[in-house]
Amino acid sequence: MENKILLVEDDKSINEMVKNHIEKEGFVVETAFDGEEAINKFLKETYDLIILDLMLPKLNGMEFMRLAREKSLIPIIIMSAKDSDVDKAIALGMGADDYISKPFSLIELLARVKASIRRANTYSKSQNNESKKIIELGELNVDLDNYSVTKKGELIKLTAKEFEILKLFIKNPKRVFTKEQLYNLIWNDSYLGEESVINVHIQRLRKKIEDNPSSPKYIKTLWGIGYKLGEV
Structure with a gap:
């Protein structure tokens, strides 16, 4: 089944360029201009991924993402001219899975699209897996096969990347991971100093699983x- 992507970009030339390039790889792309x-x-509609510009008319990208995250954990790739670490941190903190700055390489964008959809598909298949391997970690119960986490019996809603980070630590309990190693293993991509990406995902994960994110007990910083x- 073909994967369907929603491309949200108000610049018609960029919209058309990205749409044509991604469709050549067999994806179905629907577009929106605001x-x-x-x-x-x-x-x-049901989509497998969203590519989202931040500076949009009528409803900006951040507000769109906030509304989308209330309904779904669909992968969202930000594609924006705003390229400061603050902008990236805010977008990732609101639930974006990846961030690519304009101007960008179409080859790099396509690689990130494929990687995000691949991770989401793996996440979805794992949720439907009937076999269970549940790890007890303090007050957390982590089902490694079904990609679910509960704390004191309450389900914690993690994104695919957040779960992959937690799963990586659980499977390697004595290992220390550098930011470069985390990025290479979780994003399956070369590390180019993307500290904000790692920092924000760790912060988001801590807010969900820790009693006190400022003094974490599950994920320690060295x-x-x-x-x-x-x-x-």
């Missing part, structure tokens, strides 16, 4: 080195 059109399509699983 935030209101995008949210209307999102609520009516300053100047990286992260490791805490002894809980």
Whole structure:
């Protein structure tokens, strides 16, 4: 079955260029040129991934993403001229899975699209797997096969990447991971100093699983080195 992508970009030339390039790889691409059109399509159709510009008319990209995240954990790739670490951190903190700055390489964008859909498909298949391997970690119960986490019996909603990060630590309880190693293993991509991507995903994961994210017990920081699983 062909994967369907929603491309939200108000610049018609960029919209057409990206659409044509991605469709050559066999994807179905539907387009929207403003935030209101995008949210209307999102609520009516089912997509496998969203490519989203931030500076949109009628409804900006951040607001669109907030509304989308209330309904779905669909992968979202931000494609924006806003390229500061602050902009990236805000977007990733609101639930984006990846961020590519304009101007960008179509080859790089396509690679990120394929990687995001591949991870999401793996996540979905794992959720439907009937076999179980549940790890007890402090107050957490982590089902490695079905990609679910509960804390004190309550389900915690993690994105695919957040779960992959937690799963990596659980499977390697004594290992310290540098930011470069985490990026290479979770994003399956070369590390180009994307510290904000790692930092925000760790922060988001901590907010969901830790009692006190500012004093974490599950994911420990080793300053100047990286992260490791805490002894809980």
